[in-house]
Amino acid sequence: MSATPADVRARLDRVTDPELDESIVDLDYVDRIDIDETSVTVHFTLPTAWCSPAFAWMMATDARDELESLPDVETAAVYLRDHMHETEINEGVNERQSFEESFPDADGEVASVRATLDDKARLSRQYAAVEALLDAGVSPEQLCELTPADVDIESAPRREGARASVYLADGAFAVTVDARPLDRYLCKARAVDAVTGDDDRLFRTPEGDPIDPDAFELVHQRGRLAQTNMTGQGGVCDALNESRRRKLNRDSPTVVDAD
Amino acid sequence: MYTYEGEDVFVIDGHTHMWDATEENIKHEGGEQFIQCFYDYHTGFTPEDRQRDIDDYRKFTPQEMKEDLFTNHVDMAVYQPTHLHEFYTEGFNTVDDLGQTLYQDHPDRFVLNGRWDPRDGEAGLKELERQKDEYDVKGAKVYTAEWKGDSKGWRLDSEESYEFLEKCVELGIENIHPHKGPTIRPLNKDAFDVGDVDDAATNFPELNFIVEHVGLPRLDDFCWIATQEPNVYGGIAVAAPMALGRPKKFEEIMAELLFWLGEDRITFGSDYGIWDPDWLIEAIMDLEFSEETVEEFGVEFDLETKKKVMGENIAELYDIDIEERKEQFRDDAISQEFGLGDTYSAPASADD
Numbered sequence: 239m240s241a242t243p244a245d246v247r248a249r250l251d252r253v254t255d256p257e258l259d260e261s262i263v264d265l266d267y268v269d270r271i272d273i274d275e276t277s278v279t280v281h282f283t284l285p286t287a288w289c290s291p292a293f294a295w296m297m298a299t300d301a302r303d304e305l306e307s308l309p310d311v312e313t314a315a316v317y318l319r320d321h322m323h324e325t326e327i328n329e330g331v332n333e334r335q336s337f338e339e340s341f342p343d344a345d346g347e348v349a350s351v352r353a354t355l356d357d358k359a360r361l362s363r364q365y366a367a368v369e370a371l372l373d374a375g376v377s378p379e380q381l382c383e384l385t386p387a388d389v390d391i392e393s394a395p396r397r398e399g400a401r402a403s404v405y406l407a408d409g410a411f412a413v414t415v416d417a418r419p420l421d422r423y424l425c426k427a428r429a430v431d432a433v434t435g436d437d438d439r440l441f442r443t444p445e446g447d448p449i450d451p452d453a454f455e456l457v458h459q460r461g462r463l464a465q466t467n468m469t470g471q472g473g474v475c476d477a478l479n480e481s482r483r484r485k486l487n488r489d490s491p492t493v494v495d496a497d
Numbered sequence: 498m499y500t501y502e503g504e505d506v507f508v509i510d511g512h513t514h515m516w517d518a519t520e521e522n523i524k525h526e527g528g529e530q531f532i533q534c535f536y537d538y539h540t541g542f543t544p545e546d547r548q549r550d551i552d553d554y555r556k557f558t559p560q561e562m563k564e565d566l567f568t569n570h571v572d573m574a575v576y577q578p579t580h581l582h583e584f585y586t587e588g589f590n591t592v593d594d595l596g597q598t599l600y601q602d603h604p605d606r607f608v609l610n611g612r613w614d615p616r617d618g619e620a621g622l623k624e625l626e627r628q629k630d631e632y633d634v635k636g637a638k639v640y641t642a643e644w645k646g647d648s649k650g651w652r653l654d655s656e657e658s659y660e661f662l663e664k665c666v667e668l669g670i671e672n673i674h675p676h677k678g679p680t681i682r683p684l685n686k687d688a689f690d691v692g693d694v695d696d697a698a699t700n701f702p703e704l705n706f707i708v709e710h711v712g713l714p715r716l717d718d719f720c721w722i723a724t725q726e727p728n729v730y731g732g733i734a735v736a737a738p739m740a741l742g743r744p745k746k747f748e749e750i751m752a753e754l755l756f757w758l759g760e761d762r763i764t765f766g767s768d769y770g771i772w773d774p775d776w777l778i779e780a781i782m783d784l785e786f787s788e789e790t791v792e793e794f795g796v797e798f799d800l801e802t803k804k805k806v807m808g809e810n811i812a813e814l815y816d817i818d819i820e821e822r823k824e825q826f827r828d829d830a831i832s833q834e835f836g837l838g839d840t841y842s843a844p845a846s847a848d849d
Contacts, residue, residue, distance in 0.1 A: 257714055286537060287530045322530050343647065358717065463717045463757070466749045471714030473739050473746040477541030478534075485537070 240275045241310040243493040247271070249304040250280065256296050256352060258472045259359035265472075266479060267297070269319065271493045276312040278305050283319045283486070285478035291323040291341065292351050298331040320486060353430070358464050360426045361444055365461030367423040368441060371404060374413040378454040380406055384440040386424065386433060395421035498823070498840040499570040501782045504800060507819045509608075509808040510574040510774050512709060512734035512766025515562045515599070516590040518555045527644070528584035538771050542738035547776060557770045559598040567606070568835050569775035572826065575608040575766070575811065576600070577638040577674060577709070583645060596632050605822065606831055608815050610636040611670060615657035616645050622664055629668045635815055636672030637665065638709075642689050654696040662701050671704055672814050673697075677719070678710045678735065691719045698726040705814055707764060710735045711754065720757035730814070731758055733806070734766030740780035747781075748790055748798075755796035764811045778807065 250271075251263045262268060262282065272279040280301055284294060298316045305314035315332050318324050323341075330340030337348045368381060384404065390412075391402040400417035424440075427433040432442050439448040443457050444464075499506045518532035536551055543549075557565075566574050581589040588594070592612055600609045611634035613625050628634045642650045652658060653675055665673065677691045691712040698706045711731040712719025723729040731754055739747035754763050765781070767774035786798045812819050823841045832838040 286534045288534050322527065343649070459756070460717070460721070463720055463753055466753050467714060467716040470716060470736070470739075470746050470750045473743040474713065474735065477742060478537045481537040481541040484540075 239310045240273055241278065241308050243271065243273065245308055245310075246273060246278055246305065247493070249308055250301055252304055253297055253300040254359075255475075256293050256355040256359075257290075257468070258475060259362060259468050260472060262297055262301070265475070266483070269492075273494070276310060277314070278311050279315045279317070280305070281317045281319055283482065284321060285475045285482060287320055287322045289321065291321075291327060292337070292348050294318055294321060294323070294327055295331065295337050295340075295348060296352055298327060302331060320482075356426065356430045357444070358468065360423070360430055360432055361461050361464040362468050363419070363423040363426050364441055365458065365465045366419040368458060368461065370415045370419045371413070374415045376404065376406065376413060379451045381441055382439070382449045382451045382454060385437050386440055387436040389420060389424070389440065391417050391421050391424070498572055498826075498837070499778060499782075500840075501800065501803075505823075506782065506804055507808040507812075507823065508571050508573075508765070508774070508778060509811045509817070510566060510571045510767050510769065511707075511732055511764040511811045512577055513562070513566065513574040513769040514577060514579065514590040515557045515559065515594055516579075516770065517587065517594070518585065518589065520555075522585045522587055524586045525584045528581070528589075531581070531584060531589075535771050538735070542742050543772055544741070544776060547773060554770070562769070563599060563603075563831065564835070565773055566769060567831050567837065569773055570778045571767075571774050572808070573606055573608065573817070573822065574769070575610060575636070575815075577610055578612040579638065579640055579676075580612060581643060583643075592628055592632070592634075600632065603829075603831055605825060605829065608636065610634055610638050610672075610674065612638050613661050614639070614643060614645065615651055615655060615661050616648060618657075622661065625661065625664055625670070626668065629670065634670055636674060637670050638674045638676065640676045641693070642676075653693040658697070659700065662697060662704065666701065666703055672707060673704055674707045674709050674732065676709045677712045677715065689715070691715050691722060694729060695722045695726065698722070698729050702728055704728065705730060707732050707814070709766070711750070716750065716753065720753060723758045723762065730762045730764060730810070732764045732766050734768040737765065737767065737777050737781060738772055740784050741776060744780070744784060748784065748786055751798060752786065752790050752794040752796055755798065755802070756794045760802045760805050761810055761813075763806045764814075765807045781807070
């Protein structure tokens, strides 16, 4: 058995550009996917030859690990194209070296860069989730008190029309909202350990603390700013990516299934 | 001079260059990749009928720069040098490139900024003195991600950098323009992190820090710092072209800047020659905030605000008396060459 193109794309869809918090599939970075029995090879291109090598590294290793977690995939190879450090990145990632081994002149490690960006992504996703709840009539005071135990997200939250229920006043009543923003927020908040237990406060300040209702407005404005930053930069990257696609004559993404 | 709905808008383009990225001048592959990246920015945002060929784009001469700016709505321009000597034999866009040419001929039309790099040590301090003596620079562009030998960047809040900032205070070079743009080398240590502006701005209250490209993609960090540091400004070069191609994004960014910094600390820049200024200026002037934005952010982007962003704010930073300049530009060499004199005359009354 080999993985289907749909399986492969679904896994790659989980890989995000850490700076934009968007899927590399949606961002159109993926040029080509080759599936050959139990191995998968992916080629991708970033919006500029100058994109941060640390970010490129994160995307390449995430893609490799996501693909290798598929039951029918034994090995995955990932190749970055047209980048000033493509040699170091491609060798390092596919030969399973660490970032520090591939870039001996780098200072520090990749983990802290990732943590910083993950935190921004959490804040931006929090803004979207909080907006959805404010629109549904939940008050700032109630938002500050919420815990994961108060939230019930339908299975398959990515499905169109999926709903989430949020229980208020000790479960006396619930409001329902689109599941997607809440699910996206919770995934990231759990991944970065901002929310661990079921009785933790659901929403947090940029520093990771529970929110004092008096500071709610400012925290929410900072969330909006994090989102504006990510989507604003997304606009820049998008334009650059289109230009490069034309210039390098990159085809639309193709999937080649050897079977 | 540009007029909008019958009103004069004095435009000071706060971010311009005159570069040489010809193949003869490139000494490192980074030099070629750098100009190619600029060209992607150019074609990514410029309307198709205004796009240049890559060969045209590799070098801008004084004559071209003069024409491209002053016949395209710009009244004055701030020149921001970017040396990049590791990549380009003669440098990419040096202080002297403008200093020895256009600035010499038209000192009233340009603000010529200097440039320093703390890794140059004693020689760098001497060079800064030379820039002050020779051109009376009142500002300096600093490029914290510039390569030098094994080093792939430096920090504005380092001890070495503080020596240079002290020198700037001593020499009266009051406006420091750190370039903070997309994350590139050096690798994982982020040389375009805006965090270093924070301490520098606190420690040098007598200087102004105009963060170029408003820290994108760190607009959030930048705004947060700027709310706490009154001497921090935001230059909108690179955000500006979104006004045409992605107006909703531009609107959001401007609304955030107005919300966090206020209307007195935002400065326009076209980033010429990445883009010509005319269509950028028109797109920004034509942009109106939606009712939802005005309501959500509680800020306006009206004509008065636009005039501040397009020129008045930077005039304030560089002690430029706009009315005096307008009078002077009625018959200066640039106005004569391009037939612009009439645009600087007092507006005709409605009866004429």
